Amino acid sequence: MSIFPYVYYMVASFKITDDDRHIAIYAGMVTSAFAFAEFSTGVVWGRLSDRVGRKPILLTGLAGTGLSMLIFGFSPNLQTALLARALGGLLNGYGIAAWRSGNLPG
Numbered sequence: 001m002s003i004f005p006y007v008y009y010m011v012a013s014f015k016i017t018d019d020d021r022h023i024a025i026y027a028g029m030v031t032s033a034f035a036f037a038e039f040s041t042g043v044v045w046g047r048l049s050d051r052v053g054r055k056p057i058l059l060t061g062l063a064g065t066g067l068s069m070l071i072f073g074f075s076p077n078l079q080t081a082l083l084a085r086a087l088g089g090l091l092n093g094y095g096i097a098a099w100r101s102g103n104l105p106g
């Protein structure tokens with residue numbers, strides 16, 4: 001699920017700018033949108049996981065990640081790509097549910 005190898009080329013294909021430095025900044029924005037959104041909702045997913053159980057949260061997170069990756073893959077512009085990555089982070093409840101339960105591999 002790593003987008004690092006191709007995010008630069010994806011942002012360049014949006015033809016926002018010709019300056020390589022600006023493309024790198026936009027690629028960084030796309031990459032960090034997921035982490036920022038996940039950070040914003042982590043506690044909510046953890047509390048919801050305590051209330052309704054891990055399995056529904058894990059399934060919701062899996063479905064949300066799948067949906068966001070589909071939207072991201074078909075993004076025609078930077079705004080849609082940013083929205084898709086943020087949506088993936090907002091709906092990413094499985095990391096928190098696994099962490100809270102102690103079921104992380106390692």
